[in-house]
Amino acid sequence: MSLVDRWTQSMMDNYGTPPLGLVRGEGAVVYDESGRSYVDLLGGIAVNVLGHAHPAVVAAVSKQVAALGHVSNLYVAEPPVALAELLLALAGRQGRVFFANSGSEVNEAAFKLSRLTGRTHAVSTQGGFHGRTMGSLALTGQPSKADPFRPLPGEVTHVPYGDVAALDAAVTTETAMVILEPIQGENGVVVPPAGYLAAAREITTAKGALLVLDEVQTGVGRTGHWFAHQADGVEPDIVTLAKGLGGGLPIGACLAFGGAADLFGPGSHGSTFGGNPISCAAALAVISTIANEGLLDHVKRIGERIKTGVEALGHPLVREVRGAGLLLGVVLSAPASGAVAGVLRDAGFLTNPVQPDVLRLAPPLILSADQVDAFLAALPSALDAAS
Ligand code: PMP
Numbered sequence: 001m002s003l004v005d006r007w008t009q010s011m012m013d014n015y016g017t018p019p020l021g022l023v024r025g026e027g028a029v030v031y032d033e034s035g036r037s038y039v040d041l042l043g044g045i046a047v048n049v050l051g052h053a054h055p056a057v058v059a060a061v062s063k064q065v066a067a068l069g070h071v072s073n074l075y076v077a078e079p080p081v082a083l084a085e086l087l088l089a090l091a092g093r094q095g096r097v098f099f100a101n102s103g104s105e106v107n108e109a110a111f112k113l114s115r116l117t118g119r120t121h122a123v124s125t126q127g128g129f130h131g132r133t134m135g136s137l138a139l140t141g142q143p144s145k146a147d148p149f150r151p152l153p154g155e156v157t158h159v160p161y162g163d164v165a166a167l168d169a170a171v172t173t174e175t176a177m178v179i180l181e182p183i184q185g186e187n188g189v190v191v192p193p194a195g196y197l198a199a200a201r202e203i204t205t206a207k208g209a210l211l212v213l214d215e216v217q218t219g220v221g222r223t224g225h226w227f228a229h230q231a232d233g234v235e236p237d238i239v240t241l242a243k244g245l246g247g248g249l250p251i252g253a254c255l256a257f258g259g260a261a262d263l264f265g266p267g268s269h270g271s272t273f274g275g276n277p278i279s280c281a282a283a284l285a286v287i288s289t290i291a292n293e294g295l296l297d298h299v300k301r302i303g304e305r306i307k308t309g310v311e312a313l314g315h316p317l318v319r320e321v322r323g324a325g326l327l328l329g330v331v332l333s334a335p336a337s338g339a340v341a342g343v344l345r346d347a348g349f350l351t352n353p354v355q356p357d358v359l360r361l362a363p364p365l366i367l368s369a370d371q372v373d374a375f376l377a378a379l380p381s382a383l384d385a386a387s
Helices: 003-010 055-067 078-091 103-115 134-139 143-149 164-170 196-207 258-262 277-292 295-313 337-346 369-386
Strands: 022-026 029-032 037-040 095-100 121-125 155-159 175-180 210-214 238-241 252-257 318-324 327-332 352-355 358-361
Touching: 037 369, 055 277, 078 095, 078 252, 078 277, 095 103, 095 258, 103 134, 103 175, 103 210, 103 238, 103 252, 121 134, 134 143, 155 164, 164 196, 175 196, 196 210, 252 258, 277 295, 295 318, 295 327, 295 369, 327 337, 337 352, 337 358, 337 369
Parallel strands: 121 155, 121 175, 175 210, 210 238
Antiparallel strands: 022 029, 029 037, 095 252, 238 252, 318 327, 327 358, 352 358
């Protein structure tokens, strides 16, 4: 029986029947059960920043699991401390870090932390995605995901993304926090107008609310910066990271700066696996490899190669390519992203129809120019077939 057949009998159908069973990966390439290879332009949904089976991650994880696999948070180990220090150094600011295991959990942590300001109300954005646990789902601005589970915790107002006036009107001196993605990933790689994050900073500062930037999808080099907001020069109170941080191992980090760093105290919050030394060792290897191999510049170059290459096709089904670095959305002029992704898969490229009219690319940051050119060569016939 194939992996997909076994899946249909044993696993809850939360994601729709998967088209492929994958058994192995190397670099930016994955292999299915029949041995067919695919260029992985989705990267585990922005997770596998160094691709699959990267030697630095394999070595770091192997070494750590053989040395000290787990300690409870009643004790301390080197990898989480070193990772916290490194993340704060990359942010270039004083602060403190709380580790958990996923994006939902670190947004949950930020939400709880904001309650300790004594305020309760949160402002988020329509279309924004912050997770699926009950608190993070309350922050998520996608009714299709949230409505079946109401009532949700929290008093959350969702304002149109990118609209400074709407944000200003919604944030009051009672607002505990504003949470935003620098680019809305799940909503279809939606980029806000220039100056939006800076305006959000001004508004939250003026009203004494915390500014939380959800960099779960945009962080760790994805946009060609360690954190996407660094391109805007803003200083948020809290940054949440997950996805790419562990290069494939589960880890999330909630970075808090200034006064926000001291809101959690003993007993405030916790996570059994948060700060697990193996995940933290993987994250340390991911960050040092990005730095040592100059991957931030590579991301900018390769992202631009995809963007200009797709635009140069001049295909009528392509309206625009948006995003930054290697978080890109190919916006179609018709709701055909599923069809395009299907044809591309058959041609050996994994992409993601994140919205009916948006094909998302979030490949490993190590994607090569040759792999981009192969994708650009395969794309026209996939677009033709879906037109
Ligand atoms: N925030 C953002 C911006 C995300 O893209 C995601 C995942 N798509 C999450 C939070 C939730 O992360 P997780 O699935 O790891 O809980």
